[in-house]
Each structure stands twice: as C-alpha cells, then as structure tokens.
Amino acid sequence: MIRLLRRSAAQARYLLIGSFVLLFGFQLIIVGQAEEIQRTQAFGRVAELMPAFLQRGLGSRAMLLATFRGTVAFGYFHPVVCLIVAVMAMYFTTEPAHEIESGLVDLELSRAVPRSRLLTRSVLLSEVAVATAAALMGAGTLLGARLFNAGGMDLPTLGVRARLLANLFAVGSCFGGYGLLIAAWSRRWMTAFTTAALTAVVLYLVDFLAIGWRAMRVAAWLSPFHYYKALSIIAGDAPVGRDIAILFGAGSVFACAAYWRFGRRDL
C-alpha cells in the first residue's frame, strides 16, 4: 500500500504542490485584503456593494461578509477554494480510471494485489491531500495575520476556523467518494475526471443560485455545498456535526458503490 501511495503521490506532485501553494497563498492574500479594508475603514462600502439578491437570500448574515472576521473566513468558503478542494479530491479518486486507460492496471493487478487496494490507495491519498490543504489554509491565515499585523483584529476564532475547515474537508471527502464512483464505471480518465469536475461546478452553482431563487432550493439539497453553511458557522448557529455526518455518509455510500462495482467489472 505504501508503495502505491508513494507512486501516486509522486505522479501528482506538481498538481499537489500547485494546489497547496494556491490555497495557502489565497489565505495570505485574503487576510492582507481584509486588513487593508479594515485599516481604510471601507467595510461599510463593501456592504453597500453586496448584491441585493444576496442580502435578501442570506438575510442579516450577509453582513458578516462585510466584516474583518467574515472576510478572513470567506477564504475558507470562497468558490475558488471550494472548487479546488473538490476537484483535487476527485483528481486522486479518479486515478483508477487512468490506470485502466493506460494499462497500468494490467501490471499492478496481474500481481497478487487486491483490486480494492487501488481504490483504498486513491481514497487515502485524496483524504490526506484535502486534509493537508485544510491545514495549510489554517496556517496561511495565521501567517497572514502575523505578516499584516492583523493579530489584534477580529480574526475568526480558532473554533470557527476549525469547524469551517472540518466542513470543507467533509465536502472534499464527499466529492472524493463521488469521483471514485465515476472512476469505477469508466474506462477513460478524462471522461471520469471531466464528468466529476463539471458535476462539482454545476452543484456549486445550484447551491449558489438557491440563495436567491426559491425554485432551486429543492435541487440544492443534492449539492454537497448545501451542507457547508459557512455563514452559520461564523454566526455560531450551524449544525456542523449533522452536516459533516451527511457529507461523510454520502461520500461513504459513493465509495461503497465504487468498491462493489470495481470488484466486479472488466478492467
């Protein structure tokens, strides 16, 4: 297993490093920006610039985004961050489709290696990558606060940051499970990965549109992003445990279906 993990990580090292740098740097930048807005006392103008549909849809919580605390926390649920985490998770869990397409599965599974081990390897790598990304994001916020002398400002508490990152990790795990399921049915990596990534984008849009469009609210229940209620976490009234349980539960169902399918299919 260690060999398989190391090989996959080595193959994806540039993507991993790139994603980590991006997510870490993003937190630095957003803390710097929040500090700048705070220093120039421009949060009032930020509130004025907020689209009306967001204000209507999110209610008073929308105003959290126009605070130093909310802006820094936004770095943990910005669309770019959410999609990078989801896509990174699926990049790893769709690897079995790449192994089938390239024929590498012939070499690996002509040896006494259980089929399930390839999936377990991908799940582990995906989880480790997302967890590392989350940890680096947390570290990015701390470094940003130090670099921009924002320590005395109203940073989100450690508990809020931890809950946001835990929820983001759960979103990544859910998408990881979904990617694994797609890969277990595919012969082509590009098909599997593109399908999974596009699904993530569509589901993000569905959840976003549901803020201001009532008809979308039913469909939004299907989106993992629906179970990442960041503003409620910042406000301190979110059922984080329930949302995380739903996300892990869905991811586990996807993963179980993937194991079942991969164990029976032609490779």
Added chain:
Amino acid sequence: MTGAPAAIRTDGLTKYYGPVIGVEDLSLDVAAGEVYGFLGANGAGKTTTIRLLVDLLRPSRGRALVLGVDCQRDSLAARRLIGYLPGDLPIYPDLTAADYLVYLSTLDSRPVSQAHLRRLFDRFDVSEVDRRRRLRDQSHGMKQKIGIIQALMAQPPVVILDEPTAGLDPLMVQAFRDTVAELKAEGRTTVFLSSHVLSEVETMCDRIGLIRGGRIVTTGTIEDLKRDATRRVVITFSSPAAPASPLPTGATLRTAGVAEWVIDMRGPLGPLVQALAGLPVQDVVVEPFKLEDYIAPFYAEGADASRGLTGRSNQ
C-alpha cells in the same frame, strides 16, 4: 499426466462483449513445464484469453485455473503463481528502469533473486546505464526487454507473455529464445505465449493452440501438426511417365506434366513411395513442413470473425 494439475486449464471459458464474442467455450490444457504457443489473427481472442487468466476480465461463463487454482474465485493465489507480460507494456515514464522493477517487485512482495535478476540483465543486454535511464527516454525495444524481465524476475511457475518479441531486434529475439529454452530445460516453469511470428513459435513451443473467432480451431504438438499437414511433393522423372495407378489415400495430384508431378500429400509418405515403384523417378523433393503454410488458411478463414463480425451463438 500423473494426476498433477495442469499448469493452465480452461473449461468452457467464455467471454462476451455485448453481442461480440471475445472467446467462446474455450477449453485447453497446458501441462506443467510445457511451452505453449497461442496463435491467432488480430482480434481472434488471444489477449482476451490471457486477460481472463490474470483475472483482469471476468468470464461470462466457464472457468480458468492456474496450477489448479481458480483464476476468479481464488484470484490472488492464482496471480501469485503468474508472471505476466501485457501486449502493450504500460510504463511510468518518470521512473527509471531499475525503479520500475523495484516498484513492481514490491507490489506483492514476491522475492526476487538478485543473481537471477543480474542474469536476466546480462542476457537481455540491459546495462547499468540503461537501468538508470527514465523509461520515457528508452527505446521501444528496451522497454519490451524490461517488460520481459519484470515478468520473469520473480521466477513464477507460470509465465504468460502476450507477443513477447514484438519490437525486439534479432539478437534479443535469440536471447528470448534462449531464455525460454533454458526454462524448458529446467522444467519448473510453464510458458504460455501468444505470437504472430510463426517461425518463433515453431522453434520454441512444445505445443500450439490456434484460436479463431474466439474458438480454438486446432491444437497439438508441432509433430502432430506435421503429421496432419499437407506437404507438397515434387517428383521428377528421367523419362516421360504415364499417370500412376490410383494414388494412395491422402495424395492429390495437382499437376501432372510429362516429366514432373506435383502432389499434395497428407499423412505418411510410405504409400506414395510404393505407388511410384516402377516409374522412372529421377528425384523426389518433399517441401519441409512450415507452420506458416499450415496456419495461413486458418488465419484467412478467420479474418471476418476476427473483425468482430462473429455474433453470439444462441445458448
């Protein structure tokens, strides 16, 4: 046979890809220590059979066993007995040849004797420099040699090779033949290889099986095939010869000139020689058996089937 399990056995092995036959009711036995050549046109079902043996494909029905171990039910145990070279060798382009072999050898922890590995490197002329180069920078032939080595390095009792000499230069083809001959002499390893190079199969294999449209159409030792094959006999006369008394069974007179007859003969030559007694025979030339001549008609007949035009039979 002494009751020991066949090294490779398939019973009614069948694989359908939707309406198309991959293989159908394939039953074959390969004895332990045997070198078995598996022949067939492109798409005839060779690779499907091989991938069923290593459990990369799941059969529609029937079963395959390696040394008595079911390839599907007890897949891990069966695969532990196999060394496999795929038809298109997949590589990790960023790995060196040495790292590639280490990676593959540690996947299932089968011990690899360093002395054996060195012998393989020497035999296939894979130098230290070659082993340190990344696979993406290696020639096709070098990759194929590395592929053969990875299949043989753990000294498995059953080696399954899908077109092993594709891309090898003549010297390396000879090295491969020598390796197979050595394995045969040692008697511990069964080699199952698919190939299009008939001369190679003829030289190396104890037995061959010919597959067409997913079904075995003929199987036997080279000697069996020789006996079964039609040989061309050219008889030259020193003076004009009248047509002989009825030709023996198995003989077909193709051309009967004044001074030369051409006869296609199937079976032993004795009766023909007897029939020629009393005729002014100056010379008799029997064209040597060539596997190509024997196999070619099967390939031609199988062309349609091999293009996937064969539908599933109603069962």
